Amino acid sequence: MSLVPFLFGVAQRAELPGVGLTRLLGDFGLSEAAARALLLRMRQEGQVESIRRGRGAGYRLAGEYGRRFDRVRAGDRAAQPEWPGSFHALLYQVPESSRAFRDALRRAAVGLGYGQLQQGVLIALEDRTAQLGALADPPADAQLFVTRLAMDAADAARAARIAWDLDELGRTYAEHTETLNAALAELAAPPEPCAETLLRYSDLLKTPMTETLRSPRLPDALLPDGWPVPALWRAIGEVQRVYGPAASAYVTAVLDAS
Structure with a gap:
């Protein structure tokens, strides 16, 4: 689905008309029906939102898809952070019976920029657990801990090399x-x-x-x-x-x- 935010970037607009977006997707080989189905699926998944414009509709990027798109557009212009002396860490132990939750947690965390240092240990520079929707309703048999892992720069570099x-x-x-x-x-x-x-x-x-x-x-x-x-x-x-x-x-x- 990365084609849609790419078109937003080329257009340099925050909102695109549905008719025009469908036409542009057609240049990439999508039929009108396929283009509309793609946009509908993205809307249902919270990746775009539609705005009624008279008899037609416009689209905006939304949710994590929109935030990722902003990261791409920012490129390397954002300032590099300083090493704070420790990683934020999310520790989890989830039994096989709750594998679906465990996989969803890991996917969501990686999407937010976490790295996996080892099984059950996710690390990042900043605490992003508030953005982890998977944490809203954990199963009763899941063990979750939020902490920090202090390291000197040399050990932190080794950990980063593994985690990412x-x-x-x-x-x-x-x-x-x-x-x-x-x-x-x-x-x-x-x-x-x-x-x-x-x-x-x-x-x-x-x-x-x-x-x-x-x-x-x-x-x-x-x-x-x-x-x-x-x-x-x-x-x-x-x-x-x-x-x-x-x-x-x-x-x-x-x-x-x-």
Whole structure:
């Protein structure tokens, strides 16, 4: 479903008309029925909200989907935090009989930026338990504890490397950076404002920008040497500079004609 927030980003608008959004989704191969079904499913899951506009409807990103989209748009412009000397930690012990709750808790926590240090131990720089809807109604046999884990910077860096699998993430980000730079070097002519440019823009950026959501915002002292995220954001920025104006012009024309 990352295609929909991508279109919001290209349009640079907080609200998109349903007719225009459906038309743009059609450029990506979705039939009108499939596009409407996608938007309905996203609305039911709280990822978009619809706003009645006369006889039609507009859409806004909502909930955690909207917050994630804001993180993508912020990119590497947000200031790196300082190491406070301890991780916030959520400790849990959930029996197999409540596996569904355990899996939902872990998914929700990871979506909020927690890393899993080991089974039953989730860590983050800040306490985000208030945003964990899974905690609202835990099963009676679940044991949950909120605490802090104090560590010196060296041990914290080791813990971060494990919890967020920073080595694998680093390789992924380096590969994305190489791919984007190669695509820019191969571009023969400035892109035109058309559907083909929008599709190419999406092909280049959708996966790398979605992957950046997996990057924890950690103090520099906890990140491996040569952490590749800044280089990836520079490559993303260059793709946006080259493809963005033409893609935005096309999307604006489609939306204004809706």
